[in-house]
Amino acid sequence: MPLDVPADTTLSGEEFFRTEGTYSGLGAPIPGGKIERWILSEGPHIESHVELFDELCWRLLGEGVPLWRATLYAGTLHPLIRGIGARWLRDLRVVEDFRILHGSGETDEYLRSPIRATIERGTPFRRRLDAEIPEYPLLEKLRKAGATDYFALALNRPFRGYPVVTWATDRPRGFSDADIAVLEDINPALAAIVETRVVRRISANLLDTYFGRQAGRRILAGQIRRAEGERIRAVIMMTDMRGFTALSDRLPGEEVIELLDDYFDAIVTPVEARKGEILKFMGDGVLAIFPAADDDDFSEASVHALEAALEGLEGLGTVNKARRAADRTEVRIGIGLHLGEVIFGNVGAADRLDFTVIGPAVNLASRIEGLTKRLLRPILVSSAFARICPRPLVSLGFHPVRGLFEPEEVFGLPE
Numbered sequence: 001m002p003l004d005v006p007a008d009t010t011l012s013g014e015e016f017f018r019t020e021g022t023y024s025g026l027g028a029p030i031p032g033g034k035i036e037r038w039i040l041s042e043g044p045h046i047e048s049h050v051e052l053f054d055e056l057c058w059r060l061l062g063e064g065v066p067l068w069r070a071t072l073y074a075g076t077l078h079p080l081i082r083g084i085g086a087r088w089l090r091d092l093r094v095v096e097d098f099r100i101l102h103g104s105g106e107t108d109e110y111l112r113s114p115i116r117a118t119i120e121r122g123t124p125f126r127r128r129l130d131a132e133i134p135e136y137p138l139l140e141k142l143r144k145a146g147a148t149d150y151f152a153l154a155l156n157r158p159f160r161g162y163p164v165v166t167w168a169t170d171r172p173r174g175f176s177d178a179d180i181a182v183l184e185d186i187n188p189a190l191a192a193i194v195e196t197r198v199v200r201r202i203s204a205n206l207l208d209t210y211f212g213r214q215a216g217r218r219i220l221a222g223q224i225r226r227a228e229g230e231r232i233r234a235v236i237m238m239t240d241m242r243g244f245t246a247l248s249d250r251l252p253g254e255e256v257i258e259l260l261d262d263y264f265d266a267i268v269t270p271v272e273a274r275k276g277e278i279l280k281f282m283g284d285g286v287l288a289i290f291p292a293a294d295d296d297d298f299s300e301a302s303v304h305a306l307e308a309a310l311e312g313l314e315g316l317g318t319v320n321k322a323r324r325a326a327d328r329t330e331v332r333i334g335i336g337l338h339l340g341e342v343i344f345g346n347v348g349a350a351d352r353l354d355f356t357v358i359g360p361a362v363n364l365a366s367r368i369e370g371l372t373k374r375l376l377r378p379i380l381v382s383s384a385f386a387r388i389c390p391r392p393l394v395s396l397g398f399h400p401v402r403g404l405f406e407p408e409e410v411f412g413l414p415e
Helices: 035-045 050-062 116-123 136-145 176-212 211-219 242-252 253-273 300-326 361-375 383-388
Strands: 016-024 069-076 079-091 094-101 125-128 151-155 164-167 229-241 277-282 284-291 333-349 352-358 381-382 394-399 407-410
Touching: 016 050, 016 136, 035 176, 050 079, 050 277, 069 176, 079 242, 094 164, 116 151, 136 151, 136 394, 151 176, 164 277, 164 381, 176 211, 176 229, 211 277, 211 333, 211 352, 211 407, 229 253, 229 300, 229 352, 229 361, 253 277, 253 284, 253 300, 253 381, 284 300, 284 352, 300 381, 333 361, 333 383, 361 381, 361 394, 381 383, 383 407
Parallel strands: 333 381
Antiparallel strands: 016 094, 069 079, 069 164, 079 094, 125 151, 151 164, 229 284, 229 333, 277 284, 333 352, 381 407, 394 407
């Protein structure tokens, strides 16, 4: 559970700061000492970085360190999130779980942050807050709120940028030399725990981003050998863009990427909102599945898949309206839906694998999508899908399907 971006740098610029949750803390000092041993022995077993940081702060209070406010920050690798973190507030007895979005590094809050050098170069920072501090707007806000001393330390750097922990007190004379010594003494143990969590979080983020949530979690759980897979029953969705080859030859590369991003955004958002899993972007195609609730009930998954397909087309309608207004090429797609048993797992070479679904059901979903061009329909579904789905669908007759000896009856939406 990595910890991320400092709330310290974003008290304004709210568009880059997102609070995931505010939780009641333990609420009372914890005496007992041996904080370094506690971090190393108990810290790995506390799953939430928010709970870990909350308990650490109350243990420091139990040791006599006069904490008033503290934050824990670490960067991460994620397409939307620059980092995550925890902010502890003694008087409110709460701890906040927050995210910082990409773009925050250009804000005035970050550029004038007291911990910018700590994040970028690992430089410790300390400032007594006994006078106005116009060069650091954050510290001036903390001073006016009652803080008297502020101390920041870098942790181990797992990739670009250092994780940072910050400590603030409201004791009139600030932190004592003994307080600073305690905070410095625990820093190596805290750094070791945070580094492990950051690496774990980055690994999970990257697997989720490139393989999807279900596939990513299966890989992390150890399902990494070739031919290792599981039979599951699911609705399969295949989508494909019309005329993509001609478009990619005619348009500049940057425009092609922008067009694909608009298309994928419109399709992916409703799929993920309805318990679907995007498994693969195949050039201009998308492969997604909606796992069945159980082996015998596809009805919920079929409704989710059809609703996602319809919302995806609606989203593309909005995209195309904007593209028309800008005199740009519109996006047309076809969507095929089928259901059945698939093998969900690893295929590929001995040391270069892909995590995907394979099986006759996947092939038929692809063939049905291909019929959308001939029948001039944006969505087509198989007879197996139509039998299960409670939504009204109309037969469009039997049509030859490549790879099958018998024609397949396909269904579409009522006109």
